[in-house]
Amino acid sequence: MFWNQKELACQEMVELVTDYLEGALSRAQRRRFEAHLAGCENCTEYLRQMRVTIRATGSLAAEDMTAQMREELTELYRRWRAEEE
């Protein structure tokens, strides 16, 4: 109970940030986390950067499939069909 009241340190915050974003914190932990954020510009910035990092990672383009691989896989399908029949 008492630990809930204790203020969260920045160093603890950076370790909890993924659990926070994943919705994996207990209600009490979440409250502490948000109370800390409300008063800490640096941690607010840190959280923002984590979000931007996640978005930037999501933007990494997939390598286009080579024509050769596409052909090989279509060929693989046709062979399989032929075996099935």
Place this chain on the structure above:
Amino acid sequence: MYLGLIAAIVLPRRVRRGSAPADADGELVARLRAGEEDAFVALVARHNASMLRLASSLVPSRTLAEEVVQDTWVGVLRGLDGFAERSSFRTWLLRILVNRATTTGVRERRTIAVGDAGPVVDRARFDASGAWMSPPQHWVEESEERLLAQGLAGELNAALAALPDRQREVVMLRDVDGLSGQEVCAVLDISDANQRVLLHRGRSQLRQALEDELGGV
């Protein structure tokens, strides 16, 4: 606002890839069962890139990765009748891939190295009370252009490649391919708690890589 701008420019591709995969896959799988080659080609187009990326993380060479991907498609065709649709097609497909990669003998199923247990941010950046002494540098606002510039993808890819295997696999599946945490647990056969730890360590290192690259602007 800058977040919105970044999102507008970098997200469409992700949204396209991530939107309603289950439904579209379900329809394609039904058509594949009915023997439609087009449906196979469409499933390949949807999933091959993720498969190749994951396989490349699991086995040591590109050639082997391509073999694993081909083996996986063979496994999909052979196993189609047994696919119970209890899991999503994508989860089922990627599980087959992980199994193929493992059974090639190239990679043993590793015990889960959750990783060095050290902190994700250098201890020296905090004072004795745990407050920031060397706070995060502000790079988001100032570096918008560079974030959007071509070079950043190279930096991020390099940082991703430098992650320990399991962290890289979790981050790729979650943040590049857009799988849910639950799907990732099923694909890699890890617990939810481990998945979160790996994701946390991986993402934190990518953030640090961006700060190293863009900070102090």
